[in-house]
Amino acid sequence: MLAILLSTSVVLLSTLRVQNIAVYLSLFTMCYFASSFVFRPKRRTIDFVGFGLLYYSALYMAITFKVL
Amino acid sequence: MDPTKVRLWDDKVLTRLRSREPGKPVASHRLGEALIDIQTIVIVGLMYWLLEEEQSNPFLRTWLSDNFPLGLYLLAPLTVAAISGTLLLLTAARIVLFVTGKNTTIVVGEVLRGLDVLERQLRKLVSTKGTTGSALVLTSFGTALALYSYFVTGIIPLAALGISCIILGLTALSLPRHISGGPGMRAMLQGATLSVEALLEQSTVGRATYLPPADGGVIFAYVPLSLQPETVSINEMKRAPKSLVGDNQKGLLVYPVGSELSRIPEFEEVLSLEERLRYVLVESADICSRVMVEEAGSVIVVAMESADLAIQGQKYLDSLGSLPSSLAACIIATVHDRPVTLVEERKAGDRLIAVFRLIT
Numbered sequence: 282m283l284a285i286l287l288s289t290s291v292v293l294l295s296t297l298r299v300q301n302i303a304v305y306l307s308l309f310t311m312c313y314f315a316s317s318f319v320f321r322p323k324r325r326t327i328d329f330v331g332f333g334l335l336y337y338s339a340l341y342m343a344i345t346f347k348v349l
Numbered sequence: 350m351d352p353t354k355v356r357l358w359d360d361k362v363l364t365r366l367r368s369r370e371p372g373k374p375v376a377s378h379r380l381g382e383a384l385i386d387i388q389t390i391v392i393v394g395l396m397y398w399l400l401e402e403e404q405s406n407p408f409l410r411t412w413l414s415d416n417f418p419l420g421l422y423l424l425a426p427l428t429v430a431a432i433s434g435t436l437l438l439l440t441a442a443r444i445v446l447f448v449t450g451k452n453t454t455i456v457v458g459e460v461l462r463g464l465d466v467l468e469r470q471l472r473k474l475v476s477t478k479g480t481t482g483s484a485l486v487l488t489s490f491g492t493a494l495a496l497y498s499y500f501v502t503g504i505i506p507l508a509a510l511g512i513s514c515i516i517l518g519l520t521a522l523s524l525p526r527h528i529s530g531g532p533g534m535r536a537m538l539q540g541a542t543l544s545v546e547a548l549l550e551q552s553t554v555g556r557a558t559y560l561p562p563a564d565g566g567v568i569f570a571y572v573p574l575s576l577q578p579e580t581v582s583i584n585e586m587k588r589a590p591k592s593l594v595g596d597n598q599k600g601l602l603v604y605p606v607g608s609e610l611s612r613i614p615e616f617e618e619v620l621s622l623e624e625r626l627r628y629v630l631v632e633s634a635d636i637c638s639r640v641m642v643e644e645a646g647s648v649i650v651v652a653m654e655s656a657d658l659a660i661q662g663q664k665y666l667d668s669l670g671s672l673p674s675s676l677a678a679c680i681i682a683t684v685h686d687r688p689v690t691l692v693e694e695r696k697a698g699d700r701l702i703a704v705f706r707l708i709t
Contacts, residue, residue, distance in 0.1 A: 283520060287513035295506035302427060302499070305509035309516060322524055323631060323638060330519045340434045341427060 282320070286312040303341035310334040382447050389440045393433045400429045422500040481522060488518030534634055538672060539660050541606045545669070546662035548603060552593065554668040557603075558586060558690045558708065561682040562611040568679045569608065572668045573600040583688055583708070605669055607679030622684045626651065626677055636660065636673050637701070647707040649689075651677050656701035670694055674703040681705055 290308045299305070313334055403409055403424045413420040422428065491514025498507035555573035560583070562568050571586035581599060591602045607629070610616075616625060623642040630637050630653060639654040653673050660672040669675045670691040682689045687707045694703040 284517055287516060288510075291506055291510050291513060294509070300505045302505055302508060302512075305505070306512065309509075309513060313516060313520075323635075324523045328523070330516060330523060334516065336438070337431065337434070340430055344426065344430050 283313065283316045286316060301345060303338065303345040306334070306338040306341055310338040382443070386440050386444060389436050393436055396429050396433055400424050400426060425500070484518045484521035486518075487514050487521070491515035491518060535636065535657065535660060538606060538634060538636070542661040542665050542672065545603050545605070546665050548593070548601075549664040549668060552664075554664060556690055557605075557668045557670075558688050559605065559678040559682040560587060560602075560688050561686045563587075565612075567608040568605065568611055568682055569602045570605045570669055570675075570678075571600050572603055574598055586688070603669075605675050605679055606672060607676040610676065610679045611683040616683070622649075622681065625680050625684060629676055629680060630656075630673055634676065636676075640677075647709070648692075649681055649705040649707065651681075651703045651705065652697075653677070653701045653703070654699055658696075658701065670703065671701065673701060677703060678705060681707075 287309060290305070290312055294305055294308065313331060317328070317331065403413070403421075410421070413424070491511045493511070494514065495508045495511025498504045498511055549572065552574050553576055555576050557570040557572045560569045560571060569587075571581070571589055573581070586600070586602075589600050589602045590598065593601060610629060613628075620628070622644070623640060626640045626642060630640055637653040637656040641652040643650045643652075651674070656671070656673040658671045658673070661669075661675070665672075665675070670678065671694060674691055674694050678689050678691055685707055687709065689705050689707050692704040692706050694701060696702075
């Protein structure tokens with residue numbers, strides 16, 4: 282499901298000619314947390330992918346909107 | 350073992366116990382820490398200044414393009430943001446560790462030991478686990494694609510595709526190897542406890558001692574048939590009868606539910622205690638959602654989140670502990686190849702805290 286969501290996001294945004302990587306990363310983050318919320322998978326470790334996505338998408342969005 | 354230290358585990362929810370109390374840092378140590386943090390902040394500042402300069406100074410850009418093309422990629426806004434963000438995150442973590450009095454040397458040592466273990470784990474995962482090997486290949490491919498597309502060809506959708514491959518690969522790595530638990534597994538485990546429950550039903554029982562498997566055998570639990578602790582040697586425990594034979598019997602050997610856990614093929618590999626507990630309790634039996642282990646000398650504390658305590662009967666609980674703790678005791682006895690006993694178990698919020706003691 283996550284694979285479908287992520288590949289759909291890439292196709293959708295590239296069709297819309299989006300050239301900002303921050304937008305892609307933010308949509309990936311939303312897809313990731315949405316699928317995690319729905320399926321609630323058990324994990325071997327802490328959700329480091331979620332933390333990383335949240336951190337870097339927030340950072341890139343802050344730069345895009347010139348907050349930083 | 351000092352009981353106050355055991356209590357401390359509950360209060361701090363298994364944050365790492367330090368054997369030494371955090372002492373007063375000496376001035377040079379503080380100065381060194383401060384210098385490293387200041388250097389990091391200066392590096393971030395310099396990177397930002399270079400980025401501004403590169404964007405406003407065409408001569409610098411031409412010079413970089415002629416003499417140091419890699420500099421152009423390094424001074425891309427998002428690269429600078431990623432590097433600065435990571436550095437600032439590390440610095441913040443260092444400052445937090447310093448302020449809270451935790452020894453960074455110990456933390457760094459743990460990280461290095463973790464990396465050493467990680468190398469062995471990665472080799473093993475690639476060679477033995479098909480899905481995990483595929484996840485590693487996907488992550489590596491995604492990294493290469495993202496870097497090449499972003500820095501060399503400049504095609505953003507392809508870079509995004511690479512990032513999505515990295516996300517998928519890392520997600521696959523973080524998921525359990527298999528989930529086989531559920532209501533069916535719980536019902537079978539409950540059934541497995543009934544024979545022990547029936548055997549102990551008419552007796553007064555004390556805390557059991559889990560005996561490690563001998564020569565590839567099974568794990569036994571010695572159940573004393575009195576509440577008062579008696580000094581019974583390990584050899585006597587091993588020779589105890591496996592059924593009730595008389596009134597003056599001191600104890601008996603029973604097969605705990607986890608008696609065959611020493612024969613799991615994956616356990617022949619170099620897996621840590623925490624990894625084995627996670628394999629059995631979370632991934633296979635699905636009777637808790639997370640496991641954390643702390644070892645200090647002969648005392649082992651295991652915290653189990655959302656542990657299911659309503660599986661076993663009362664006698665099983667009184668002697669061998671709850672089923673999650675009983676399974677954990679079997680694994681601990683196998684890993685350390687020493688008898689182990691459950692000292693106490695109690696609930697702390699959503700967690701079940703079980704304290705075990707290895708017997709010499």
